[in-house]
Amino acid sequence: xxxxxxxxxxxxxxxxxxxxxxxxxxxxPVRGVAAGWVDLAADLAIALLFFLHGAKLSRAAIVQGIGNxxxxxxxxxxxxxxxxxxxxxxxxxLHGWGNPLLLSGLLFLTLLPSxxxxxxxxxxxxxxxxxxxxxxxxxxxxxGIFLTPLLVALFMQVDGKGAVxxxxxxxxxxxxxxxxxxxxxxxxxxxxxxxxxxxxxxxPVDRGSILLVVYSAFSAAVVNGIWTQVNVADLAGLLGLSxxxxxxxxxxxxxxxxxxxxSREDFIVLLFCGSKKSLASGVPMAGALFAPAxxxxxxxxxxxxxxxxxxxxxxxxxRFRSVAEARETATAIPRTEAEIAAAxxxxxxxxxxxxxxxxxxxxxxxxxxxxxxxxxxx
Amino acid sequence: MKQAIDIAADVRxxxxxxxxxxxxxxxxxxxxxxxxxxxxxxDRARAEAAAVDAQIAAGRDPGPLAGxxxxxxxxxxxxxxxxxxxxxxxxxxxxxxxxxxxIRRLRKAGAVLVATLNMDxxxxxxxxxxxxxxxxxNPHDPARLAGGSSGGSAAVVAAGxxxxxxxxxxxxxxxxxxxxxxxxxxxxxxxxxxxxxxFPFAASFDDVGPFTxxxxxxxxxxxxxxxxxxxxxxxxxxxxxxxGRFRENADPDQLAAMAAIAPDAPVxxxxxxxxxxxxxxxxxxxxxxxxxxxxxxEQAMAFDPQVRDRLIAGALLPKALYDEAQAFxxxxxxxxxxxxxxxxxxxxxxxxxxxxxxxxxxxxxxxxLSLARADLGIHSQPISFLGLPSLAMPLARPxxxxxxxxxIGRAGTERTLFRFAAMxxxxxxxxxxAPAGVLQGSMA
Numbered sequence: 136x137x138x139x140x141x142x143x144x145x146x147x148x149x150x151x152x153x154x155x156x157x158x159x160x161x162x163x164p165v166r167g168v169a170a171g172w173v174d175l176a177a178d179l180a181i182a183l184l185f186f187l188h189g190a191k192l193s194r195a196a197i198v199q200g201i202g203n204x205x206x207x208x209x210x211x212x213x214x215x216x217x218x219x220x221x222x223x224x225x226x227x228x229l230h231g232w233g234n235p236l237l238l239s240g241l242l243f244l245t246l247l248p249s250x251x252x253x254x255x256x257x258x259x260x261x262x263x264x265x266x267x268x269x270x271x272x273x274x275x276x277x278x279g280i281f282l283t284p285l286l287v288a289l290f291m292q293v294d295g296k297g298a299v300x301x302x303x304x305x306x307x308x309x310x311x312x313x314x315x316x317x318x319x320x321x322x323x324x325x326x327x328x329x330x331x332x333x334x335x336x337x338x339p340v341d342r343g344s345i346l347l348v349v350y351s352a353f354s355a356a357v358v359n360g361i362w363t364q365v366n367v368a369d370l371a372g373l374l375g376l377s378x379x380x381x382x383x384x385x386x387x388x389x390x391x392x393x394x395x396x397x398s399r400e401d402f403i404v405l406l407f408c409g410s411k412k413s414l415a416s417g418v419p420m421a422g423a424l425f426a427p428a429x430x431x432x433x434x435x436x437x438x439x440x441x442x443x444x445x446x447x448x449x450x451x452x453x454r455f456r457s458v459a460e461a462r463e464t465a466t467a468i469p470r471t472e473a474e475i476a477a478a479x480x481x482x483x484x485x486x487x488x489x490x491x492x493x494x495x496x497x498x499x500x501x502x503x504x505x506x507x508x509x510x511x512x513x
Numbered sequence: 514m515k516q517a518i519d520i521a522a523d524v525r526x527x528x529x530x531x532x533x534x535x536x537x538x539x540x541x542x543x544x545x546x547x548x549x550x551x552x553x554x555x556d557r558a559r560a561e562a563a564a565v566d567a568q569i570a571a572g573r574d575p576g577p578l579a580g581x582x583x584x585x586x587x588x589x590x591x592x593x594x595x596x597x598x599x600x601x602x603x604x605x606x607x608x609x610x611x612x613x614x615x616i617r618r619l620r621k622a623g624a625v626l627v628a629t630l631n632m633d634x635x636x637x638x639x640x641x642x643x644x645x646x647x648x649x650x651n652p653h654d655p656a657r658l659a660g661g662s663s664g665g666s667a668a669v670v671a672a673g674x675x676x677x678x679x680x681x682x683x684x685x686x687x688x689x690x691x692x693x694x695x696x697x698x699x700x701x702x703x704x705x706x707x708x709x710x711x712f713p714f715a716a717s718f719d720d721v722g723p724f725t726x727x728x729x730x731x732x733x734x735x736x737x738x739x740x741x742x743x744x745x746x747x748x749x750x751x752x753x754x755x756x757g758r759f760r761e762n763a764d765p766d767q768l769a770a771m772a773a774i775a776p777d778a779p780v781x782x783x784x785x786x787x788x789x790x791x792x793x794x795x796x797x798x799x800x801x802x803x804x805x806x807x808x809x810x811e812q813a814m815a816f817d818p819q820v821r822d823r824l825i826a827g828a829l830l831p832k833a834l835y836d837e838a839q840a841f842x843x844x845x846x847x848x849x850x851x852x853x854x855x856x857x858x859x860x861x862x863x864x865x866x867x868x869x870x871x872x873x874x875x876x877x878x879x880x881x882l883s884l885a886r887a888d889l890g891i892h893s894q895p896i897s898f899l900g901l902p903s904l905a906m907p908l909a910r911p912x913x914x915x916x917x918x919x920x921i922g923r924a925g926t927e928r929t930l931f932r933f934a935a936m937x938x939x940x941x942x943x944x945x946x947a948p949a950g951v952l953q954g955s956m957a
Contacts, residue, residue, distance in 0.1 A: 205784075396784075396844055396845075396847075396848045398785075398788075398841075462833065462837075465831060465833035465834075466831050466833040466834035466837055467831065468829075468830060468831070468834065469829055475829065478829040479825075479829060482806060482828055482829065483806070483810050484806060484809050484810045484813070484825060484828055484829075485810065485813070486813070486825060487813055487814060490813060490818075490821060490822055490825060493818070493819075493821075493822030493823075494822050494825045494826050494829075496822070497798075497822050497823050497825075497826035497827075498826045498829065500826075500887075501794065501795065501798055501826055501827075501830060503791075504790075504791035504792075504794040504795055505791070505795060505834055507787055507788055507790075507791035508788050508791040508792045508795060508837065508838055508841060509837075510785075510788060
């Protein structure tokens with residue numbers, strides 16, 4: 136009993152919250168008008184998240200994020216080359232073994248763009264390169280508006296209207312993500328100091344936005360009958376296939392990051408942006424591309440995969456964060472007078488009064504170099 | 514300007530004595546108004562010159578540098594003298610028992626040590642602004658810095674006071690002053706030249722190397738210091754230009770010269786160069802801080818104020834951060850080695866600009882003003898970080914402030930760099946120009 140209790144305690148608190156949200160959405164899915172309010176709350180949380188990240192990131196970090204072409208290319212390759220190849224291989228292997236619509240759905244999910252919100256939120260939780268994640272995930276999502284229908288036409292039988300609301304997707308990304316980000320960044324001279332001093336306020340926003348997105352998405356899935364359209368064996372099979380797919384993509388990305396010599400911060404971006412598939416983009420695209428009677432089953436693998444990726448990434452992000460925090464504590468450069476005095480005492484150096492301003496200035500310079508070394512220039 | 518190779522030929526042929534050369538040299542050094550010389554070693558120089566002359570009189574070969582006078586940066590052990598490393602802290606230290614290994618090899622080759630030369634305290638700076646020994650002046654314009662930290666060594670060679678001098682280079686301390694004073698200077702492949710008897714700064718990057726007025730002299734001194742004589746092949750050289758930050762922080766004349774030297778060469782960009790420089794900063798600060806920690810604990814106020822604050826800050830850096838920088842360095846070296854493998858020479862600016870004014874020692878980096886003593890090494894620091902050899906070459910531009918390029922090679926390919934520089938020297942694209950209207954030494 137004691138061991139079981141300890142095990143529960145050792146699980147990341149955020150993961151427990153995620154599980155609670157999924158159970159809550161299964162038992163009490165939000166529907167009707169209330170669903171609209173939850174969606175609005177999720178949208179606002181995401182907008183606030185991007186606003187705060189815009190205020191937090193320096194111009195240099197953003198410029199460096201945009202210019203990180205190798206990383207963006209790797210993320211795009213993972214989303215639009217690696218995933219589709221694995222999807223085609225899985226479908227070919229399983230041909231004749233399962234429900235053809237579910238298999239089509241499995242292939243469809245591999246052709247979708249990456250998520251924007253959760254990729255960036257997880258990157259932030261894991262202390263990855265947020266600026267690069269904003270660029271990579273936005274780029275992937277925008278390109279997906281054109282690439283996904285093209286890939287679907289190439290590899291799948293489509294029987295829907297074929298018209299995806301591209302402008303609506305672009306508008307959503309622009310208004311909900313990029314606009315708050317730019318606004319936050321433009322206000323950095325005013326609120327940047329506050330955000331820098333209170334970095335902890337980002338954490339509940341990061342996590343809260345993901346919980347709201349999960350609750351909203353899972354509620355919709357439950358309302359649409361996720362538990363009634365298929366049997367337990369189908370669900371277990373889809374979960375297993377999703378796990379195989381996710382593990383393969385993440386494994387290849389880990390290897391790619393090593394071969395490409397990516398920094399830890401950029402590796403996190405590749406891992407999170409390159410392994411995600413967007414439910415927000417996938418559901419309306421399926422509605423546009425496939426016959427209405429088939430859409431429910433075709434998006435089911437995506438829903439399962441989406442939940443799995445959220446759980447896996449939440450667990451990974453929590454782990455990365457603990458490692459990063461331990462490293463940050465160990466590598467933190469003393470900045471305040473008290474920290475400097477403590478560090479000096481620890482190495483047996485008494486800092487003369489007249490040296491303190493010069494030492495403080497030099498430590499600030501070294502702190503900037505340490506940030507640049509980590510790929511997150513201040 | 515008189516070259517070491519010519520002096521040695523004259524002495525060996527008996528056309529002039531080593532003693533006569535040394536007397537003229539001592540007399541010129543006595544008139545140094547560049548704040549470049551810290552100690553003139555008259556007795557030792559006369560004794561070494563006499564020994565060379567005696568060997569010639571006896572029909573023996575005194576060596577390839579017979580009677581050639583030279584000086585060393587103030588951090589080389591010279592038998593019988595305290596090694597100050599440019600600091601009053603060690604002005605009364607116990608004298609060195611033996612010469613540094615580099616000096617021993619030069620003496621064996623017939624060279625004559627005549628002076629020790631000014632530097633930034635403990636080699637921590639790119640300016641040779643020394644609170645105790647003064648600021649070394651640029652022979653091409655005494656109102657300007659000579660660069661550092663081996664500023665004294667560069668200045669005496671540029672002024673023609675000595676045909677060559679030894680310096681040390683941790684993050685650019687040879688290449689920066691070589692570029693600003695218009696002479697040749699080499700930072701060898703890390704650990705290729707002997708460091709025994711040299712006051713350290715940051716062991717991960719420390720190297721010694723000579724300043725000379727010609728490529729022929731550079732080859733000659735290199736042969737002696739390295740103890741090797743092998744020549745490279747005559748295969749065509751594969752050249753690339755370094756782009757990115759190297760081009761963004763360059764003088765237009767440097768870019769024009771690079772384009773003229775290698776018009777068809779590809780421009781390659783070293784990835785993560787800003788991170789590399791920052792890692793070099795962290796490693797240097799940490800190792801420097803650790804080295805001086807005990808002295809800082811006991812008598813911090815005896816340090817040069819500018820250097821002291823930097824060293825204390827370095828001493829407070831956490832070891833884990835240093836380990837992180839070293840881990841980055843190991844991975845970065847592997848990546849760059851693969852990237853540059855197809856090339857023999859990488860061409861880049863040695864410094865981002867000409868020598869700054871002493872009255873306003875600031876330079877523009879990435880569009881913003883910054884301190885010259887911290888940032889003149891923007892282009893040399895990443896190369897030291899990689900441990901690659903780099904030869905600073907002065908652009909041929911008589912009558913104008915000097916400006917240098919650096920030819921960077923793969924590890925162990927110094928002679929390829931000499932061959933490249935000799936070609937450019939022959940074409941008149943690089944070469945030393947005597948300063949006009951300032952002190953000219955006996956070697957001019």
